[in-house]
Amino acid sequence: MDSFAEVESSKHLANTNYSSHLTNSNNSSNITSSSSSSSSTSSRYENQKRRDWNTFGQYLKNHRPPLSLSRCSGAHVLEFLRYLDQFGKTKIHTPICPFYGHPNPPAPCPCPLRQAWGSLDALIGRLRAAYEENGGKPETNPFGARAVRLYLREVRDLQSKARGVSYEKKKRKRPPPPQQLSAPPPPSSGDQA
Numbered sequence: 001m002d003s004f005a006e007v008e009s010s011k012h013l014a015n016t017n018y019s020s021h022l023t024n025s026n027n028s029s030n031i032t033s034s035s036s037s038s039s040s041t042s043s044r045y046e047n048q049k050r051r052d053w054n055t056f057g058q059y060l061k062n063h064r065p066p067l068s069l070s071r072c073s074g075a076h077v078l079e080f081l082r083y084l085d086q087f088g089k090t091k092i093h094t095p096i097c098p099f100y101g102h103p104n105p106p107a108p109c110p111c112p113l114r115q116a117w118g119s120l121d122a123l124i125g126r127l128r129a130a131y132e133e134n135g136g137k138p139e140t141n142p143f144g145a146r147a148v149r150l151y152l153r154e155v156r157d158l159q160s161k162a163r164g165v166s167y168e169k170k171k172r173k174r175p176p177p178p179q180q181l182s183a184p185p186p187p188s189s190g191d192q193a
Helices: 002-009 044-062 074-087 117-133 146-163
Strands: none
Touching: 044 074, 044 117, 074 117, 074 146, 117 146
């Protein structure tokens, strides 16, 4: 968990930048982490995961009262996700909106902008992995807490209804089972030569 202390010491993330990493994965960052690989070229996923981890660390540091990672719970993760909603760019129609359930509304409406479910789901996946890479135990991972999973499911269902978009889980295509070749019939007793 020493690398988390390094995360907490980084002071260059401003409050308004908390969500920029959710919407633009091409941002460049000069932050380095002792947990990153020794090669100079990290994957896009690894860079995004590092930015997410640093952002969450900054959120904990700015929390009142400040929180250490060891005292962080699923409730704090939910508070972070709700905080990020204010920076969302996805229109989520309210039940009283005439465009509720329409994927492509014909006119503007005053409904709020929120973080899209897919962005939140991917964020939690990256933070869950980063937590364990930074010394956290899987059984104490606040990003894997039941409350977080339930919250994500609730957001998915609400957004699916509000936007008229189905979030059906993609079914994996399974290869067809190998067909057995039919064996030639055994020779009959009268045909033997």
